[in-house]
Amino acid sequence: MSTLAARLHLRRSWLYAIGLLVLLFLNLPILIIVPMSFSDASFLQFPPQSWSLRWYEAFFSSQEWLTSAWISLQAAIWTVLVAVPLGTLAAYAIDRTENMVGKAIRGLLMSPSIVPIVIVAIGTYFLLAQFRLNNTMPGLVLAHTVLAMPFVIIAIGAGLANFDVTLERAARSLGASPVRTFLTVTMPNLRGSIATAALLAFLTSMDEVVVALFISSGPQSTLPRRMYASMRDQVDPTIAAISTMLIAVVLVLVAAMSVLGSRNKKTTLEN
Numbered sequence: 001m002s003t004l005a006a007r008l009h010l011r012r013s014w015l016y017a018i019g020l021l022v023l024l025f026l027n028l029p030i031l032i033i034v035p036m037s038f039s040d041a042s043f044l045q046f047p048p049q050s051w052s053l054r055w056y057e058a059f060f061s062s063q064e065w066l067t068s069a070w071i072s073l074q075a076a077i078w079t080v081l082v083a084v085p086l087g088t089l090a091a092y093a094i095d096r097t098e099n100m101v102g103k104a105i106r107g108l109l110m111s112p113s114i115v116p117i118v119i120v121a122i123g124t125y126f127l128l129a130q131f132r133l134n135n136t137m138p139g140l141v142l143a144h145t146v147l148a149m150p151f152v153i154i155a156i157g158a159g160l161a162n163f164d165v166t167l168e169r170a171a172r173s174l175g176a177s178p179v180r181t182f183l184t185v186t187m188p189n190l191r192g193s194i195a196t197a198a199l200l201a202f203l204t205s206m207d208e209v210v211v212a213l214f215i216s217s218g219p220q221s222t223l224p225r226r227m228y229a230s231m232r233d234q235v236d237p238t239i240a241a242i243s244t245m246l247i248a249v250v251l252v253l254v255a256a257m258s259v260l261g262s263r264n265k266k267t268t269l270e271n
Helices: 002-037 054-060 063-096 100-113 117-130 137-161 165-173 178-189 191-207 210-215 223-233 238-270
Strands: none
Touching: 002 238, 054 063, 054 238, 063 100, 063 137, 063 191, 063 223, 100 137, 117 137, 117 210, 137 191, 137 210, 165 178, 178 191, 191 223, 191 238, 210 223, 223 238
16 A cells, blocks of 8 residues: 555646656746846846846836836727627627537637747738728737637536526516616626636737738837847847846736635635
């Protein structure tokens, strides 16, 4: 028995070690970026020989960088406001439609996450060109909404999979209309999924660069697009400073989501 326990412990230790190596492999590039952003050198250097905040100052003193950041923030917020309601309704309709039509609609809406992003970018460029929406905020929001929809549908679909349908039936039996049932019964039970969907849509828009290379340029350049152009022309630690700030924003949002999720679970259990 002790031999079996020792073998199980050894296997578990190996699994932990492999998991740790995978985490290091995935996160080490991110961890390297952070100290590089505080380097005083005029080029990317690791480890930094001296420390400074000059590249953060360079970002906040550059009108071009700030304009691109503002455009990305606006596009991300509008993408959330458009993609989450549409994705929620689509996920609900797909969940309640148990036939080939629902599966076909789901496949169509999920296709942007399956088709190579370059093909999506080319198609988006020519489609928006027909309506003269390239290099415009509405065009950028529409493109990012299409890219964010699959993640919204997945998040909402996961919430609907754990939703007790009998709650809707009870509300309907008490005289509530389908719309009122959806707004007062279904939606409150999907708060966590909706928040997750909003976070994913926001990050999808903020992080997107390939489609932005095709449909946004000049004054309408997003932050990732300008970062790409800056890396192509000249590489300086400003890129590392921006990347570090984006990492911090993501960590704060994920932490906030975790706290809200824990509170929602606690409230649900108490009720």
